[in-house]
Amino acid sequence: MTGPGVFEVRDKDLAGRIGRLHTPHGVLETPALLPVIDVARQELPLEEIAAAGFRAVITNAYLLWKRMRSLAEKRGVHGILGFDGIVMTDSGAYQILEYGDVEITPSEVIEFQKRIGSDIAVILDVPTGNRRSRSQAEHSVEETLRRARAALEEIDPDQRVWVLPIQGGPYSDLVARSAREAAKLLGPYRLLALGSPTVLLERYDYATLLEMIYTARANTPWSVPLHLFGAGHPMIIPYAVALGVDMFDSASYILYARDNRYITETRTYRLEELQYFPCNCPVCSRYTPQELLEMPRDQRVRLLALHNLYMLRKIIDKTRQAIREGRLWELLEEMSRGHPTLARAFHQLATRYTGYLKLHTPRVKAHAAKGLLLSSPESAGHPRLLIHHESLVTRYRRPPSLEKAVLIPVTDKPFTHSEIYRSITGKPGRPEGTHVVGYQLYIGAIPEELAETYPLSQHETPSIPYTEAVEATAERIADYITGQGYREAVIYHLGPSHWSHSVAARVEKLLRSRGVKAEAAELPPRNGPSAKS
């Protein structure tokens, strides 16, 4: 049950998960990022990488084969690197593609990775790249699949984790085909890898990248982990995880460092642009940007690379912690304001992939889920809200005798403890047949008997009435009222500066257009601290 490639999912949020992938050198906790090690030129020693918290690395089998074949076969890849953690080797197909070198055969690459004792090994695929024509992309898909089938005789899945790359690049239908065919070969192959988004990342085309990931994940079994090749900047990692990516590799930590580039969670700076480090990692806590600039180049590259790795480790841990709390959506939302590119990526998630995200978001969290944070127009698409609304529409039935809905804005949680609720229900002679229903921005309708259930009393919102938020809220309320077949609705609201004012007006209009008797009515002003809610 714990042979190489066994993957256990420990926690989930959206389509992201915390998992454990078994390998010969121990268990890799995912999501994980593997720093790329260049055997010919490694400015940052492996011990420092390990000390920064990385238990797994990746290196290039083809370059090892080309440069130190017999030594590598003798000492093994762990011996060459002087590293006793998990070592993944890439087949070098991407280099071969780039530099046109074809001196190694698919069988040789497999055999070599067996001999050097890789923990996670990749067959010699044919990367699509992103500058290629459709027919070239088709060829890369078919040839990779042909090689994967041929390799079934050669790989040793009992000894290590074998990786099957998915190709197709920017052509969605080809990615889908590649993924579906790859799925048929799972068993011997226990890890999928999505090929070479490098060009997309270079031009910040996250829209196409997210679509690639979505397509690959939607066409492969959920139980198998997915690696994304070459996406090594913190800004994209949580978004890729949210769509179902489990593993990443990064050469950017060192490539950027060589070019004096400094990575943050949502941006990249040139070192000269920084007067102060916006970071408190061990490197940034010890040095100033000026000090780094004045150092000898080797030392500067080493320290910048180390900072970049600390930043990558942080984003991985932040993503894991967010999954644990059930707040991955909130993390994506927060990061989305750090760069317009991420704002667009988040908007895409909140509009295009909500159905998929809703499907994968667990209904019940193993660990105490935190309340929802609802702060932007996109919050209306929060998968947990969609789940709630769907279950309200499909499973809930109002008490049959209560045919008149009295809607009141949520000002305290649960709203059944609020002054407004008491003022409505406390009156002597509460009219028979009325059902009090709270309503809240983003969330919509909350029948009084459900007021204390999750997430109806576990949420926080700044209650800013963005038009999109008001419209989505009003739609949800109107759908609830018509779906439950109330005969009549009164929508109470507070004064013009309160969010409920615009929501009530819109609900009234929507309900009337659907033939339901509806009336919006202003409540008298309230006093006391609850007026701030």
Added chain:
Amino acid sequence: MTGPGVFEVRDKDLAGRIGRLHTPHGVLETPALLPVIDVARQELPLEEIAAAGFRAVITNAYLLWKRMRSLAEKRGVHGILGFDGIVMTDSGAYQILEYGDVEITPSEVIEFQKRIGSDIAVILDVPTGNRRSRSQAEHSVEETLRRARAALEEIDPDQRVWVLPIQGGPYSDLVARSAREAAKLLGPYRLLALGSPTVLLERYDYATLLEMIYTARANTPWSVPLHLFGAGHPMIIPYAVALGVDMFDSASYILYARDNRYITETRTYRLEELQYFPCNCPVCSRYTPQELLEMPRDQRVRLLALHNLYMLRKIIDKTRQAIREGRLWELLEEMSRGHPTLARAFHQLATRYTGYLKLHTPRVKAHAAKGLLLSSPESAGHPRLLIHHESLVTRYRRPPSLEKAVLIPVTDKPFTHSEIYRSITGKPGRPEGTHVVGYQLYIGAIPEELAETYPLSQHETPSIPYTEAVEATAERIADYITGQGYREAVIYHLGPSHWSHSVAARVEKLLRSRGVKAEAAELPPRNGPSAKS
């Protein structure tokens, strides 16, 4: 020119600045945060605080006086603390208020701070607190002012920086009066301090706190630095700086640590809630939450306090770097998505204080300003955009002979290099008398001859057509067209999925309602990569 209390402003953004405050023990770079040192119980040694990058601390003169008066007078406060950086002493008024102890006189507090050699010293004020009645608040303002005037004979402004507290708490008019009267005493007093927002912070009432800061700053001279007492959580610091606060003190780093609470930039966690540290500071890079939980209490408190300090140092440096780049607004926007309370604070800044922020935002940055990042509905209120729009309305005049505006959406920057621009202007027989004007979400109108000026070609936006953004953009365009007195406008736009579609429709409607001949017209679809912009 560099005696105690001299304050030099080195850089500015919004109403925040990077400054240098001269003290007997060196220069304090602002914005700065001073960790509170408790002489009776300091779990985290001063050397570790200094090693974490803090060159200034604050301690309580009253507690020193009460517990070790003669020793303190003999060894000085630097000797007692074993710290050769900058030491600020608070007068202890807040403790006296809380515990009702009045065994020290205002003159004794002044004399004691002189004897122990404080670098920055505070007179014995009467804090308003926040639970007090209006008449109590009035008393605190008047009594503090009376003591400040009386102390003019006793303080020694040549020897140290003397601080004059502003009182009034949640009563805006009292804060305004307190600030105006305090301003008259500047000279001997060279640092202002805004009193005791602790209760507001505890209940997350940032709206009242920001209003207090705004009122204090709007009624005091800009050249004098302002300290905010007791606001020691990273989440509020950049917002307070943006309104003009220069210095903070924090006891929360240690109070929270004693209570197993872990500070991040936008939240506070209980240690038990963390499975992974969302941070890469030296503490979090070395230990896991589990390891901290299993430690002896003393060690855990020390490490948590150290993490909390690293987080505070980071937010100070991040704020400084943002001021340097001219991106303080963008930092506030990014953080605003981290917590609903901050979303509300940011919304408040973007609606209530934009005039004030615009006034203080420098027109020209000494250091290369970065482009604007425009990503949320609030981006319409970006002070740099307001400055641009104002100068377009008041200073720009269109070429008089060009009476017909041809408006085209910005798809590339500058838009005068775009395919659309070429297709409009390149036609043989471009109609005489037409002025091509680009338009962009948030920014509004861009006359073709200004296309390459800041910030018209230095901005990035995800171009998400939030209703509020569309409306603000359309208003700006319509104001431009009517203000410049064009006779006619054609508003070209792209297809229904492009942001320009809804902007054009709205501009057409606005212009017609103002009696300008206007027509929206769809452009033929474009090809190539520029379609993505």
